[in-house]
Amino acid sequence: xxxxxxxxxxxxxxxxxxxxxxxxxxxxxxxxxxxxxxxxxxxxxxxxxxxxxxxxxxxxxxxxxxxxxxxxxxxxxxxxxxxxxxxxxxxxxxxxxxxxxxxxxxxxxxxxxxxxxxxxxxxxxxxxxxxxxxxxxxxxxxxxxxxxxxxxxxxxxxxxxxxxxxxxxxxxxxxxxxxxxxxxxxxxxxxxxxxxxxxxxxxxxxxxxxxxxxxxxxxxxxxxxxxxxxxxxxxxxxxxxxxxxxxxxxxxxxxxxxxxxxxxxxxxxxxx
Amino acid sequence: xxxxxxxxxxxxxxxxxxxxxxxxxxxxxxxxxxxxxxxxxxxxxxxxxxxxxxxxxxxxxxxxxxxxxxxxxxxxxxxxxxxxxxxxxxxxxxxxxxxxxxxxxxxxxxxxxxxxxxxxxxxxxxxxxxxxxxxxxxxxxxxxxxxxxxxxxxxxxxxxxxxxxxxxxxxxxxxxxxxxxxxxxxxxxxxxxxxxxxxxxxxxxxxxxxxxxxxxxxxxxxxxxxxxxxxxxxxxxxxxxxxxxxxxxxxxxxxxxxxxxxxxxxxxxxxxxxxxxxxxxxxxxxxxxxxxxxxxxxxxxxxxxxxxxx
Numbered sequence: 001x002x003x004x005x006x007x008x009x010x011x012x013x014x015x016x017x018x019x020x021x022x023x024x025x026x027x028x029x030x031x032x033x034x035x036x037x038x039x040x041x042x043x044x045x046x047x048x049x050x051x052x053x054x055x056x057x058x059x060x061x062x063x064x065x066x067x068x069x070x071x072x073x074x075x076x077x078x079x080x081x082x083x084x085x086x087x088x089x090x091x092x093x094x095x096x097x098x099x100x101x102x103x104x105x106x107x108x109x110x111x112x113x114x115x116x117x118x119x120x121x122x123x124x125x126x127x128x129x130x131x132x133x134x135x136x137x138x139x140x141x142x143x144x145x146x147x148x149x150x151x152x153x154x155x156x157x158x159x160x161x162x163x164x165x166x167x168x169x170x171x172x173x174x175x176x177x178x179x180x181x182x183x184x185x186x187x188x189x190x191x192x193x194x195x196x197x198x199x200x201x202x203x204x205x206x207x208x209x210x211x212x213x214x215x216x217x218x219x220x221x222x223x224x225x226x227x228x229x230x231x232x233x234x235x236x237x238x239x240x241x242x243x244x245x246x247x248x249x250x251x252x253x254x255x256x257x258x259x260x261x262x263x264x265x266x267x268x269x270x271x272x
Numbered sequence: 273x274x275x276x277x278x279x280x281x282x283x284x285x286x287x288x289x290x291x292x293x294x295x296x297x298x299x300x301x302x303x304x305x306x307x308x309x310x311x312x313x314x315x316x317x318x319x320x321x322x323x324x325x326x327x328x329x330x331x332x333x334x335x336x337x338x339x340x341x342x343x344x345x346x347x348x349x350x351x352x353x354x355x356x357x358x359x360x361x362x363x364x365x366x367x368x369x370x371x372x373x374x375x376x377x378x379x380x381x382x383x384x385x386x387x388x389x390x391x392x393x394x395x396x397x398x399x400x401x402x403x404x405x406x407x408x409x410x411x412x413x414x415x416x417x418x419x420x421x422x423x424x425x426x427x428x429x430x431x432x433x434x435x436x437x438x439x440x441x442x443x444x445x446x447x448x449x450x451x452x453x454x455x456x457x458x459x460x461x462x463x464x465x466x467x468x469x470x471x472x473x474x475x476x477x478x479x480x481x482x483x484x485x486x487x488x489x490x491x492x493x494x495x496x497x498x499x500x501x502x503x504x505x506x507x508x509x510x511x512x513x514x515x516x517x518x519x520x521x522x523x524x525x526x527x528x529x530x531x532x533x534x535x536x537x538x539x540x541x542x543x544x545x546x547x548x549x550x551x552x553x554x555x556x557x558x559x560x561x562x563x564x565x566x567x568x569x570x571x572x573x574x575x576x577x578x579x580x581x582x
Contacts, residue, residue, distance in 0.1 A: 010387070017379050018393050020454050021400050027422060028411045044422045086307045093304030102305060109316050111563055113515040113536060116556040117315065119543050120322035143315050150308060175300045204404045206518045211544055221406040225522055235414050242407035253402040257395045260402070264462055 031239035032056070039235045055240035065241065067216065068223035071134060075209075075219050076202040078138040083145030083198050088191060090146075091153025092179055096162075103154060109147045117143050118211055125212060132214025140208045145198040152197070152263055156190025157183060193263035196256050200249050220245045320560075326553035337550070344554035353530060354555070357538040361514060364445055364534055368452040368513035373505060375453065376460025377498075381490070383461065384468040401458040409522035412451050413438075416523070438524050441531035448532055451519050456512065460505045467501030468494070507570040511563060535559060 031039055032055050033048040059065045094103050121140055122131070130136040164186070165178040173181070209222035218226070224241045253260060327344055329337035348354050383394050400408065415423045416437035424434040437447045475493045484492075517536045520526070526533035526541065533541075539559065543552035 010382070010385070013382055014387065014393060017382060018396050021396055021458075024408065024411060024415075024454070025399065025403075027415065028407075031411070031414065040420055042420055043425050044420070082311075086311055089304040090308030093301040093306075093308075097299075097301030097305070099301075099305060102309070105312070105317075108564070109312070111511050111567060112320075113517070113539075113556075113559060113563075115517065115536060115539055115543070116323060116560060117319040119326070119549060119552055119556065120319035121315065122544075123322075123549070139315060142311055146308060146311060147316075179304065200402060204406075206404075206406050206522075207540075221404055224410065225406050238410055239414070242404075242410045246404040246407040249402055249404055250399060253399060254395055257391075257398070261398075261462060264459065 028239055028243055031235050032243050034236060036234060036236055055236035056244075058237040059241045059244065063223075063227055063237070063241065065223075065244070068218055068220045071137075071213075071217055071223075072203060072219040074134050075137045075141055076199055078134075079141030079145045079202050080195055080198045082138070083142060083149045084191065084195055086142075087146045087149030087194070088153050088184070088187075089179070091150045091190075092157045092183060092187075094150065095154045095157035103151075106147045106150050109143070110151065114143065114205075114207055118207065122211055131212060132217055134217050136212050137209060137217065137219065140212060141202045141205065144201050144205060148198050148201060149194040152194040153187065153190050156187040156193075160186045189259070189262075192256075193259045196252060196259055197263045200252065200260075203249055204246075323553045323556050326550050327557045329550045331550040331553075332547050340550070344551050345558070347551070348554055348558070353533070354538060356530060357533045357535050360445060360531075360533060361535040364449060364452075364516065365510065365513040367446075367449045368456070368516065369506060369509045371449065371453045372457040372460045372509055373502065376457045376505065377464050377502060379457065379461040380464035380468055381494075383465055398458045398462065400455050405455070405518035406522055408455065409451070409519040412519070413523050416447065438532070439528060441528055444524060444528065444532040448520055448523065451523070452513065452516060455519065456509065459512075460509065463505040463508070464498055464501050467498035471497050503570070503573065507567060510566055510570060514559075514563060514566070 030046060030048060033051040033053075034045060035052050035054065038045040038048065093099065094106075117140070121136075125131045125133075125136045160183050165182050168178045168182050169175070204221065205219070206221040206225065209219040210225070213219060213222055224238070224245055227238065227241065326337070328339060328341060330340045330343070331337040379397065383390065383397070415421050416439075418424065418434060418436060418439055421437070423437065427433070427435065436443050438444045471494065475497075476489060479489050479493060515536060516534065517540070520532060520534060520537055521540070524532045526537040535555070536559075539552055539555045542548050542555060
C-alpha cells in the first residue's frame with residue numbers, strides 16, 4: 001500500500017514537471033488551428049472545432065513568410081557552414097597546441113551579451129553599405145556559431161588519443177594529413193553536435209536581425225515579431241507563424257536529443 | 273549521454289589539457305586556428321575595442337565622435353533610468369537564478385530515476401529551452417492578455433481573481449520571471465542530471481544500512497556530491513539572466529513605463545532607439561565588467577567549494 005502511494009506520488013511529480021511545457025505548446029497549437037472568433041472567445045475555446053488551416057494559409061499568403069524562411073535558411077546555413085569550416089580546425093589547433101589563452105577568449109565571447117557586438121558592427125556595416133543585407137547577417141551570426149563550435153570541438157579533439165596521430169606521422173603523414181584522415185573522422189560526433197547547436201542558436205537569434213535586417217533580408221524571428229507590432233493583432237495567424245518558426249528546432253530536438261544533451265552539457269552555454 | 277557524465281564540471285574552467293605532451297609541437301598547430309583567429313579578431317575583438325573607444329566619446333549616429341573622456345560614465349551614474357534598470361536587473365537575476373536552480377535540481381532527481389517513457393518525457397521537458405524565444409514569448413503574451421487570456425480564465429476556475437500580469441508595474445517583473453523559469457529550468461536539470469549520472473553507489477548502500485531516510489541521503493550525500501554541478505548551473509544561469517533580452521523585449525519592451533527595463537533593454541533603447549552610440553557603449557563597458565566580475569566571483573566560489581570538499 002505504501003509502495004503504491006509513493007508510486008502515485010512519483011507519477012504525479014513527473015506530471016507536474018512536464019505539464020507546463022506541454023500546456024504552452026498545446027495552447028500554441030490550439031490557437032493556430034482556431035478561427036478568430038474562437039480565439040477571442042471568453043471563456044476560451046480549448047479544442048478547435050472544427051479545426052481550420054486558414055491561419056497557416058494566411059501566414060504564407062499575406063506575410064511573405066516564404067521570403068523570410070529563405071532568409072533564415074541562408075543566414076543560418078551560411079553561418080553554420082562557415083562556422084564549421086573555421087571552427088573545427090581551430091578546435092583541433094587549440095586542443096593540440098594547448099592554446100589556453102585563445103580558449104579563454106572564446107569562453108569570454110560566449111559570456112558577453114550579443115548586444116555588445118552589435119553597436120560597432122552596425123556602424124561598420126553602415127559605413128560599408130551592408131546594413132540590410134544577408135551578408136551582414138551571416139557575418140554577425142558568426143559571433144554565435146564560431147565560439148560554440150570551437151568550444152565543443154576542443155572537448156572532442158582532446159578525447160581523441162594523440163598516439164594515433166603520432167603513429168600516422170611516423171608513417172610519414174604531415175600534420176594536416178594526420179588531422180584530416182585520423183583526428184577528423186574520430187571527432188565526427190563532435191562536428192554533428194556542434195553543428196546542431198550552432199544551427200539552433202543561430203536560427204533562434206532575434207536581436208541581430210531586428211537591428212541589421214532590412215525589410216527584405218529579415219530572418220523569421222524578427223519578421224514574426226514585426227507582424228505583431230505593425231499590424232492589427234490577430235492571434236490565429238500569429239500563433240501559426242510562431243509555431244512554424246520554431247518547428248524546425250523542435251523537430252531537431254526530438255530527432256537529435258542525445259546529441260543535444262551531450263553538447264549542452266559539454267559547454268553549450270546558450271547564445272545571446 | 274556518454275559525454276555528460278564528466279564534462280559539466282569542466283565547462284566553466286576551460287579544459288585545455290594540462291601538458292600531456294611536451295609543448296614543442298605547438299607551432300605547427302597555429303595554422304589550424306589562424307582562420308578562426310582572423311574572424312574572431314574581426315567580429316569579436318574589434319567590436320570590444322571599438323566599444324571601449326566609443327565609450328569615451330559623445331557620438332550620435334549621423335554626427336561625428338567628440339572625445340569627452342569619462343563623461344558618459346559619470347552621466348550614467350546620475351541617470352536615474354540607468355540606475356533603476358540596474359535595480360530591475362538585480363531583482364530579475366536573483367529570482368531567475370534561484371528558482372530554476374531549485375526546480376531544475378528537483379527535476380533532475382526525478383529524471384534520474386528509471387520510469388516508463390523517461391526518454392520521451394525528458395525530451396518534452398527540455399523543449400522550452402530549445403524553442404525559438406520569440407515564438408514562445410508571443411504565446412505567453414497572448415496568455416497574459418487581461419480580458420481574453422487563458423491564464424486569467426484558469427485562475428478564475430480555482431477562484432482566484434484576474435491578475436494584471438505584465439500590465440502593471442508591480443507584477444511585470446515577477447511575471448517575466450515566470451516565463452524565464454519555464455524557459456530555462458530544463459538547462460539546470462540537464463546539468464544536474466549529468467552530475468547525478470556520475471555518482472558512486474557505495475555511500476547510499478552504507479547509509480541505508482545505517483537507517484538513513486531519503487531526505488538525509490539527499491542532504492548529506494547527493495547534495496554535496498553534485499554541488500560542483502549546481503555551481504556550474506548557477507554560473508551559467510547568472511550570466512544568462514543578466515543577458516536576458518528576447519522574451520522581455522517581445523513581451524513588454526521594458527514597460528509598462530520603464531517598470532521592466534533591465535540593463536540589456538536600456539542598452540538597446542539607448543543605442544538603437546535614441547542612437548546615443550557613445551552613451552550606449554559606456555553601458556556595454558559597465559555590463560562587460562559586471563559579467564566578468566560575477567563570473568570570476570562564482571568561479572572562485574566553485575573552486576573554494578571544491579577544495580573544501582576534497
